[in-house]
Amino acid sequence: MNKRMIAWLLVAMSMTSTTVYATTSKVDALETVSSPKEETSQTTKEKEKRVLMLDEAIEKGLTNSLILQQVKNQGDLAKLVASNAPTVRDTLEDSENALKSATYLIDDGRDQVYSSESQLRSAQAALDNGIAPTDIPISKPELNLNTTIPAGTHIYAHIQAYYEGLGLPSNVAEGYANQITPVVIQGAQSVIDSNMNKLDASKKKLESSTQEYLSSKAQYEAALQFAMANVASKLSTSTISSLNPKPLGELIVKMATAQDEVTSYAQNIFKNQAALLITNSYFEALKQQKLLEVKDKAVERGALQYELAQAAYDVGAKSKDDLVIAKTYYDSTLMSRELQLKDYNAALIDLKKNINMDLDEEIKLAEVEPNLKETYNLQQGIESGLKARVEIKMGETQTKLYEDLMKAVTASNYSSTDAQYKEVKLLQDKAKIELDGAKLQVESDIRTSYSTMVSMQKIVEKANELVQSASETVEIAKVKYEVGYGYDNALLKQMNLEDLSGTLVEVIAAEENLTNIQEKQIEAINGYNLAKLKYLNDIGVLPYK
Numbered sequence: 001m002n003k004r005m006i007a008w009l010l011v012a013m014s015m016t017s018t019t020v021y022a023t024t025s026k027v028d029a030l031e032t033v034s035s036p037k038e039e040t041s042q043t044t045k046e047k048e049k050r051v052l053m054l055d056e057a058i059e060k061g062l063t064n065s066l067i068l069q070q071v072k073n074q075g076d077l078a079k080l081v082a083s084n085a086p087t088v089r090d091t092l093e094d095s096e097n098a099l100k101s102a103t104y105l106i107d108d109g110r111d112q113v114y115s116s117e118s119q120l121r122s123a124q125a126a127l128d129n130g131i132a133p134t135d136i137p138i139s140k141p142e143l144n145l146n147t148t149i150p151a152g153t154h155i156y157a158h159i160q161a162y163y164e165g166l167g168l169p170s171n172v173a174e175g176y177a178n179q180i181t182p183v184v185i186q187g188a189q190s191v192i193d194s195n196m197n198k199l200d201a202s203k204k205k206l207e208s209s210t211q212e213y214l215s216s217k218a219q220y221e222a223a224l225q226f227a228m229a230n231v232a233s234k235l236s237t238s239t240i241s242s243l244n245p246k247p248l249g250e251l252i253v254k255m256a257t258a259q260d261e262v263t264s265y266a267q268n269i270f271k272n273q274a275a276l277l278i279t280n281s282y283f284e285a286l287k288q289q290k291l292l293e294v295k296d297k298a299v300e301r302g303a304l305q306y307e308l309a310q311a312a313y314d315v316g317a318k319s320k321d322d323l324v325i326a327k328t329y330y331d332s333t334l335m336s337r338e339l340q341l342k343d344y345n346a347a348l349i350d351l352k353k354n355i356n357m358d359l360d361e362e363i364k365l366a367e368v369e370p371n372l373k374e375t376y377n378l379q380q381g382i383e384s385g386l387k388a389r390v391e392i393k394m395g396e397t398q399t400k401l402y403e404d405l406m407k408a409v410t411a412s413n414y415s416s417t418d419a420q421y422k423e424v425k426l427l428q429d430k431a432k433i434e435l436d437g438a439k440l441q442v443e444s445d446i447r448t449s450y451s452t453m454v455s456m457q458k459i460v461e462k463a464n465e466l467v468q469s470a471s472e473t474v475e476i477a478k479v480k481y482e483v484g485y486g487y488d489n490a491l492l493k494q495m496n497l498e499d500l501s502g503t504l505v506e507v508i509a510a511e512e513n514l515t516n517i518q519e520k521q522i523e524a525i526n527g528y529n530l531a532k533l534k535y536l537n538d539i540g541v542l543p544y545k
Helices: 003-015 024-030 036-048 054-064 066-083 093-128 155-165 170-217 221-234 245-314 320-355 378-388 390-411 419-483 490-494 504-538
Strands: 050-052 136-140 145-149 363-365
Touching: 054 245, 054 320, 093 170, 093 378, 136 170, 145 155, 145 170, 155 170, 170 245, 221 245, 245 320, 245 363, 245 390, 245 504, 320 504, 378 390, 378 419, 378 504, 390 419, 419 504
Parallel strands: 050 363
Antiparallel strands: 136 145
């Protein structure tokens, strides 16, 4: 076997290294998989598939999610149970009407207040990071500006892109963005502040209604015993067997209020986690789709090289070696495509499963172009995460509840020498330590995801440059082969094939190198999209309510 054939085998082996255990019958079958005409037919079929956008996939998935339906169902059951007087209320005959009125008022108020607060906190987190919390229309004729910043869009980047779209240089567009962005943020902040003030008033009204409910309930010994058992269970106390009615009632209200607040926010977190799962599976399927497109291009190039080699051999312009090499390369591209098709179908099925859509529906995913101009402030992200992350909210709530428990214990005439007082003090210390640990973990998560996002952004930029360079190398190799002119280059030196310059081996090596770099580019883009998604999730930006 001469060095020319050995060189080709090295190229073919590197391309099919993951398929060395494929059977001979499989390879033979691949020889008749498709012709160039069949590939064109497949391309036409691809165009007929319905295009599924990322936003549409998330919306469909959240609508069809069985888990979210279960959560809603459980919430409805909980409200139904709450609307029926609990056993303790059955004993409060003298206050039955007042209790029913207070119950409905509290339930309605809690739903409205904490749902609004969760949305406002999410909006504040987005705005703190320069992201529009809702659609923001801007009309400034004096600055030649008339646009609407969509919700979830980076405000500075949108304004800069708008002016660049008008044909202004980047530095001028940046100047306008620097001038206008603070004004836009200030306007959005005033809206959030106004809604926060309204929310505070609603909270006070809710607290007043809760106190009315408490004063009636605290009159009955049976209710007190039930409430005490509830406190001991949820706050993990072992020495506190009784509290005075008034502080116990106040503590029960605070516990219920805290539970409602955390549960409401946690439900939004759960919804966003479901959206995150769908987005991840969408990006994975999109990556496999893009890789399949690269494999399709490789098949097209292989088919073309084979046809050219066959034609040249038929007229005596090229040797038999070139024909064999071209045929082997073409067959290997078909094999590689079939394996990629398997991975693509698996990723697509997983996406459909997460969306809960018809597994037989033919779809094609819309490409999601990464915006490499977006920038985020790490310190702002950390501050947002330390305010918005559910771990922090739960830790702060737990710490506050033990402060309330200490007030209840003190108001019940326990002294600092009593075991009850000492236990609460230890529980307070434990909650603070856990909160500090949660803050440290959150900041660590944010810093890690930020670093990953920045690194992937740079990798994507470099991958784009490498693809351009590799494409030029392919064109040069084709020209050299056509004219039969050879000289050393870096790619052949790397493969120890310098004396094969100007041959079909060089063309195939260049094409394979391009394919590999294109695949790495796709992996890099996918990695950046996922890294950005994780960073926004880590800093507590919740786009889905």
